[in-house]
Amino acid sequence: MSTSSLLMKQRRMASSVSRQILQRRRIATTAVGCRLTDASLGVSRSAPGGLSTSARFGGSNNRVSAYSSRFFSTFLDDYRQHTEERSAMAEGYGVAPNPLSAEQVSALIEDLRKADSNHEELVALLVHRVPPGVDEAAYVKATWLSALAKNEETSPYISRERAVELLGTMQGGYNVQTLIDLLEDSDAAIADLAADQLSHTLLVFESFYDIEALHKNGCKPATKVLESWANAEWFLKKPEVPEVMTATVFKVTGETNTDDLSPAQDAWSRPDIPLHAVAMLKNTREGIEPIKDGEIGPLHQIKELQEKGFPLAYVGDVVGTGSSRKSATNSVLWFMGEDIPHVPNIKSGGLCLGGKIAPIFFNTMEDSGALPIELDVNDLGMGDVIDVYPYEGKVTNHETGAVITEFELKTPVIMDEVRAGGRIPLIIGRGLTSKARVALGQGEAVADIFRMPALPEGAKAPEGFTLAQKMVGKACGLPDGEGIVPGQYCEPKMTTVGSQDTTGPMTRDELRSLACLGFTADLVMQSFCHTAAYPKPVDVITHHTLPDFIETRGGVALRPGDGIIHSWLNRMLLPDTVGTGGDSHTRFPIGISFPAGSGLVAFGAATGIMPLDMPESVLVRFSGTMQPGVTLRDLVQAIPYTALQMGLLTTEKKGKKNIFSGRILEIEGLPDLKCEQAFELSDASAERSAAGCTIKLNKEPIIEYLNSNVVMLKWMISEGYGDARTLERRIARMEEWLADPVLMEADEKAEYSTVIDINLDELKEPVLALPNDPDASALLSEVAGNKIDEVFIGSCMTNIGHFRAAGKLLKNLANPIPTRLWIAPPTKMDEAQLIEEGYYSIFGVAGARTEMPGCSLCMGNQARVAPKSTCVSTSTRNFPNRLGQGADVYLASAELAAVASIEGELPSVETYLKYMDDVNATADDTYRYLNFDELPNFVKSADSVEISAEMRDAAKKLDMAE
Numbered sequence: 006m007s008t009s010s011l012l013m014k015q016r017r018m019a020s021s022v023s024r025q026i027l028q029r030r031r032i033a034t035t036a037v038g039c040r041l042t043d044a045s046l047g048v049s050r051s052a053p054g055g056l057s058t059s060a061r062f063g064g065s066n067n068r069v070s071a072y073s074s075r076f077f078s079t080f081l082d083d084y085r086q087h088t089e090e091r092s093a094m095a096e097g098y099g100v101a102p103n104p105l106s107a108e109q110v111s112a113l114i115e116d117l118r119k120a121d122s123n124h125e126e127l128v129a130l131l132v133h134r135v136p137p138g139v140d141e142a143a144y145v146k147a148t149w150l151s152a153l154a155k156n157e158e159t160s161p162y163i164s165r166e167r168a169v170e171l172l173g174t175m176q177g178g179y180n181v182q183t184l185i186d187l188l189e190d191s192d193a194a195i196a197d198l199a200a201d202q203l204s205h206t207l208l209v210f211e212s213f214y215d216i217e218a219l220h221k222n223g224c225k226p227a228t229k230v231l232e233s234w235a236n237a238e239w240f241l242k243k244p245e246v247p248e249v250m251t252a253t254v255f256k257v258t259g260e261t262n263t264d265d266l267s268p269a270q271d272a273w274s275r276p277d278i279p280l281h282a283v284a285m286l287k288n289t290r291e292g293i294e295p296i297k298d299g300e301i302g303p304l305h306q307i308k309e310l311q312e313k314g315f316p317l318a319y320v321g322d323v324v325g326t327g328s329s330r331k332s333a334t335n336s337v338l339w340f341m342g343e344d345i346p347h348v349p350n351i352k353s354g355g356l357c358l359g360g361k362i363a364p365i366f367f368n369t370m371e372d373s374g375a376l377p378i379e380l381d382v383n384d385l386g387m388g389d390v391i392d393v394y395p396y397e398g399k400v401t402n403h404e405t406g407a408v409i410t411e412f413e414l415k416t417p418v419i420m421d422e423v424r425a426g427g428r429i430p431l432i433i434g435r436g437l438t439s440k441a442r443v444a445l446g447q448g449e450a451v452a453d454i455f456r457m458p459a460l461p462e463g464a465k466a467p468e469g470f471t472l473a474q475k476m477v478g479k480a481c482g483l484p485d486g487e488g489i490v491p492g493q494y495c496e497p498k499m500t501t502v503g504s505q506d507t508t509g510p511m512t513r514d515e516l517r518s519l520a521c522l523g524f525t526a527d528l529v530m531q532s533f534c535h536t537a538a539y540p541k542p543v544d545v546i547t548h549h550t551l552p553d554f555i556e557t558r559g560g561v562a563l564r565p566g567d568g569i570i571h572s573w574l575n576r577m578l579l580p581d582t583v584g585t586g587g588d589s590h591t592r593f594p595i596g597i598s599f600p601a602g603s604g605l606v607a608f609g610a611a612t613g614i615m616p617l618d619m620p621e622s623v624l625v626r627f628s629g630t631m632q633p634g635v636t637l638r639d640l641v642q643a644i645p646y647t648a649l650q651m652g653l654l655t656t657e658k659k660g661k662k663n664i665f666s667g668r669i670l671e672i673e674g675l676p677d678l679k680c681e682q683a684f685e686l687s688d689a690s691a692e693r694s695a696a697g698c699t700i701k702l703n704k705e706p707i708i709e710y711l712n713s714n715v716v717m718l719k720w721m722i723s724e725g726y727g728d729a730r731t732l733e734r735r736i737a738r739m740e741e742w743l744a745d746p747v748l749m750e751a752d753e754k755a756e757y758s759t760v761i762d763i764n765l766d767e768l769k770e771p772v773l774a775l776p777n778d779p780d781a782s783a784l785l786s787e788v789a790g791n792k793i794d795e796v797f798i799g800s801c802m803t804n805i806g807h808f809r810a811a812g813k814l815l816k817n818l819a820n821p822i823p824t825r826l827w828i829a830p831p832t833k834m835d836e837a838q839l840i841e842e843g844y845y846s847i848f849g850v851a852g853a854r855t856e857m858p859g860c861s862l863c864m865g866n867q868a869r870v871a872p873k874s875t876c877v878s879t880s881t882r883n884f885p886n887r888l889g890q891g892a893d894v895y896l897a898s899a900e901l902a903a904v905a906s907i908e909g910e911l912p913s914v915e916t917y918l919k920y921m922d923d924v925n926a927t928a929d930d931t932y933r934y935l936n937f938d939e940l941p942n943f944v945k946s947a948d949s950v951e952i953s954a955e956m957r958d959a960a961k962k963l964d965m966a967e
């Protein structure tokens with residue numbers, strides 16, 4: 006059986022296992038949807054599963070209340086005013102108005118029901134300014150259009166036929182059931198028109214089977230839909246990628262990270278794409294002149310370039326490093342992409358040319374329908390007008406035709422992705438074409454139409470597989486011991502998916518546009534760690550609305566103040582499984598994760614799979630014994646330190662070398678690490694721009710971790726966290742693994758692109774990351790004596806042991822410390838335990854500022870260090886301006902950070918080791934981890950929780966399917 010057949014079989018099995026669960030979730034969702042819309046909008050809601058054909062506004066057909074028959078709402082005036090206000094924003098450069106909300110669509114429809122001289126404007130707003138999918142505004146729009154399409158209501162401005170056509174522009178979700186119903190309409194022309202609309206609708210999910218059933222019953226329009234899908238008309242009717250694309254270069258020299266494109270301080274505006282885009286490149290840098298430094302980006306430069314009459318191409322030396330935020334892509338495409346018909350405030354398409362494009366950014370560009378190309382950009386300058394020949398692989402000067410540079414596309418499939426409007430529509434559509442062919446009795450293959458992902462030329466089966474290759478192989482349904490080879494396209498099952506709060510609202514929008522009403526991924530978790538401590542009003546709204554959105558789809562929602570996404574999500578993992586997350590530090594210490602942008606995360610959560618071009622692996626092999634005073638954090642930094650010495654990594658942005666970029670970092674030689682410690686290593690693989698990370702661990706630490714985590718998840722249920730059934734199912738799966746704990750291992754003959762050996766016997770002092778690049782590394786002796794103003798101990802790189810170590814170093818100080826010290830534990834459980842053990846009292850006496858559990862300074866959007874200060878931080882990355890404007894930040898261990906806070910400078914190695922003698926003397930007490938199965942309060946709560954037979958059964962079936 007081919008890999009794709011295996012995958013399809015596996016998905017079918019998973020789908021049947023989870024169908025019952027999803028059905029229940031859908032019902033729950035509908036109930037909540039009713040609560041959200043019915044009360045506030047006056048919409049009569051359908052039975053679960055589809056729109057009521059009698060959905061009406063204000064009662065019976067065309068019935069208008071006495072009040073509303075005489076008065077129009079203020080909607081149009083309000084919206085015009087809003088549009089005017091937005092057009093005056095950004096120093097007069099203007100920001101597109103918001104899409105319509107559900108309440109506004111409701112008011113618009115009420116106004117449209119009356120004879121209104123503004124009807125053209127109102128219809129245009131209805132057609133163009135309502136988000137598609139399962140947005141609440143889309144629900145209101147689809148409900149009314151359904152009433153018109155089914156002749157239950159009439160409008161002088163929107164005919165029945167036009168209503169059907171407009172339903173066809175809504176991409177999926179609330180429009181689908183009505184269009185399916187219309188396939189059986191007594192008016193053959195309407196049934197035919199509905200079939201035309203469904204033919205280009207891809208987000209039909211399980212409704213496919215309703216159409217298949219109609220086809221089997223002899224419904225000709227249903228057969229027409231299946232035939233259209235089977236012939237891939239949805240794809241072939243779109244224009245091909247042109248032979249030549251003319252563009253004006255928007256050049257950003259050096260490295261652009263996602264924080265430059267979508268600054269953390271502006272995270273609150275990310276779901277408002279046009280407004281957020283204003284902050285792109287807001288800090289002055291070579292060649293970039295913001296119109297308001299630190300606030301508004303180079304809008305005048307963009308405008309001037311646009312006036313040349315061609316689309317802009319984003320061009321950079323190194324593009325998109327850093328976090329997985331899709332908002333960075335959204336901002337670039339807002340200025341350089343194309344409008345999507347009927348979809349307000351988001352753009353698609355566009356060109357992104359980079360000497361190096363970070364893998365996650367490359368993927369989010371692909372997902373958005375852009376064409377990212379890696380090529381030599383040295384001879385492309387700001388304002389140049391170029392012709393890009395995507396098939397021929399060359400860039401020429403638009404005027405002279407002279408060849409400037411040449412390239413090869415990463416894969417020819419990318420041309421189909423651009424044509425389809427993005428990688429995600431392509432995958433969904435290709436699957437639909439395949440499914441329709443099977444339904445019509447044809448084969449499932451679709452290679453006659455699409456460029457299919459293939460093994461790279463000359464690739465052969467390796468003699469052995471790495472741990473990552475085996476884990477992904479298992480998630481793709483391959484037999485035990487087999488793996489996915491590098492370069493092979495695959496669609497691994499997403500067992501665990503994480504989402505945090507600054508990308509969560511975007512993931513929510515993507516889920517809505519994917520018409521997702523229930524997750525297929527087994528466990529989806531949402532955190533609130535990035536915004537809980539210092540929320541803006543928009544964050545508070547997210548805190549109130551996002552949990553419900555996640556839980557009604559079967560996900561698990563944390564609460565503001567609970568702590569950092571990874572410190573929780575890691576405790577929900579299953580060994581040797583695959584997942585993803587909308588945070589670039591979603592790097593599992595057990596199993597493997599491929600973090601992604603919000604579009605792909607939503608896709609993974611909604612469909613339970615993720616597209617992946619299997620990356621190569623780099624093996625980092627530790628040997629020897631850890632030397633006194635050297636911490637695990639030093640081993641983290643020893644990886645880039647060693648790679649720099651070996652010439653496998655450079656810190657120069659121009660022509661940067663990075664052996665880890667886009668590859669999987671596989672770490673061996675530290676098998677007895679606790680899982681909390683292992684995460685320090687995997688977490689930092691994000692800073693290496695690695696695609697993922699595995700850590701080879703022995704069974705014992707994983708058994709210890711899972712025993713603790715089972716109690717924690719039961720405690721969560723007892724504390725009222727939802728979705729309880731998802732938590733129950735995960736507990737049951739953990740217990741199944743614990744009953745027969747078997748771990749995968751890399752084959753002896755596994756092949757790696759590079760092997761880096763690090764001998765711990767030779768590492769005798771701490772290693773730090775230098776300001777302001779997490780790759781730039783130095784030994785403590787090289788930087789000792791440098792003055793330090795502020796110190797941050799926190800982030801997902803820390804665990805409770807680090808805070809005890811810091812507490813022990815700060816204890817017994819005679820004088821207040823000369824620095825500002827910030828302390829932020831990763832979770833509220835760490836905080837409670839540290840308070841109980843008296844460490845908060847020590848921090849208080851030392852003058853430390855203790856922060857709410859969460860990301861705190863690491864995120865850079867909350868409290869910040871003083872501008873231009875020099876700091877030591879235990880956080881993950883020290884990109885310029887992340888912790889504070891113009892601050893210089895060293896990254897180091899919590900132990901070294903604590904010593905620096907006391908000394909007011911980076912200490913000498915001798916001084917540091919002297920301090921560490923104290924910590925080492927009580928190391929067993931210091932480095933104890935939170936084992937919930939040993940904490941009486943947690944055990945007591947957990948004992949009150951029973952796992953239902955239904956969820957145990959579901960867990961078993963899911964395990965068998967994997």
Ligand code: SF4
Nearest residue numbers: 800801860863864881
């Ligand atoms: S602590 Fe920092 S790296 Fe970790 S999740 Fe929060 S912001 Fe991201």
